[in-house]
Amino acid sequence: MKTQDKDLQSQNNFEKGIDPVGAMHSNEMDTGGASLNPPPFQLKTDDESGINPFGGGNHRSNDDVQPHLGKVSAPIQAKMATKGPANVVQMASINDYADRNNPAHDPSRLSDTQIRATDEYIEMARAHYYIPTTDPSILYSLEEITLATRLALRSIREGNSFTVASNGQTFLDRAKEQLGTVRHIEGQANNLHWSAFSSQDAATNPSVLQSQYAKWILLNQPEPNPNSGIMNCWEMVMYGAYRAGYVTVSRLRQIYLTANSSFVTRYNHIVDQVRNHGADPNSFTFPSFGDTFESEIRASSEYIFDPSNSNSPSPLPGDIVIFNRAAGHAAISTGTVNSNGQHEIMSLWTQNRGRIVRTTIEALLADGAGTPVKFWSARW
Secondary structure, eight states, X not given: OEEOXXXXXXXXXXXXXXXXXXXXXXXSOOOTTXXXXXXXXXXXXXXXXXXXXXXXXXXXXXXXXXXXXXXXXXXXXXXXXXTSOTTSOOOBOGGGGOOTTOGGGSTTTSOHHHHTTBHHHHHHHHHXXXXXXXXXXXXXXXXXXXHHHXXXXXXXXXXXXXXXXXXXXXXXXXXXXXXXXXXXXXXXXXXXXXXXXXXXXXXXXXXXXXXXXXXXXXXXXXXXXXXXXXXXXXXXXXXHHHHTTSSOHHHHHHXXXXXXXXXXXXXXXXXXXXXXXXXXXXXXXXXXXXXXXXXXXXXXXOEEEOTTOTXXXXXXXXXXXXXXXXXXXXXXXXXXXXXXXXXXXXXXXXXXXXXXXEEEHHHHHHTTOOSSEEEEOBOO
């Protein structure tokens, strides 16, 4: 169902009852006494519910394992067979795939066999692969080591240096976090309830928000129920990482504290430009807490997925997927494709009956989700 944009109104119609940030209750976040300047037009915004306070067209509702391989793994055996038949995987380094101009070498397009034949994968597997009787919390599965190698390759293609000795642990940990988060969210299918999100309310009077996640983080209210809690799309992703054990409450609060500060600064700038300098309000992009979610969680360069381009890179497991802006919609990639070749994600949104569902990027685009579709590695 499409939502209508709110018309700009005069200052006399500015919504009543909005507390300045400096007057927030004592159990809310400390914002340093910042406050929002009264605007000369209505800026009551449900930015994640599809309402654009500065005009514009109507749009859709927004949000604001491998088996144990014994002593020597199959890829290692292939690596060692340097004089075998022609179909034996040859020795390689992920540096051999570092040319970013070659779409065939994108980390999402290399097969597991290619990844597992690289020096870096083999070195990490020899050092960190856990036998099931050992403690998995300090070692890594083959799936995690494979993803770590893909993430390292992505970083190399971005111009960064990589060796297993210097920063292999960083990518192993990131792979464990990305896989663990998306696997947890997959297990939450059909749970939670989507709600619209107003960044303005979150910054000034979060008690009126529907989101139980936001009230938990901003007001120290009880943690949402993992089955029936209410939150928006990007909050579902952060909550999934928290429930999976990869991010702390203090980190989640820091993200929203930063979002609050950024919102207030941007909001006051827009109001000043419109009221005092005659700027056209339609020329501004309205700020959103979702913008800070993007900047705080992004761990790699930003990539564009284009389903019409056969050479397009595609998301890896646990990558964050953004439809234009998180204020439009955010989801998390499973790194898989369905029987129709469509790229699967876990999403909490109105288009998903307001529950967490496994759907595809292509399905949401067909249902009106925004473009471009961006994705990147997550940093929890």
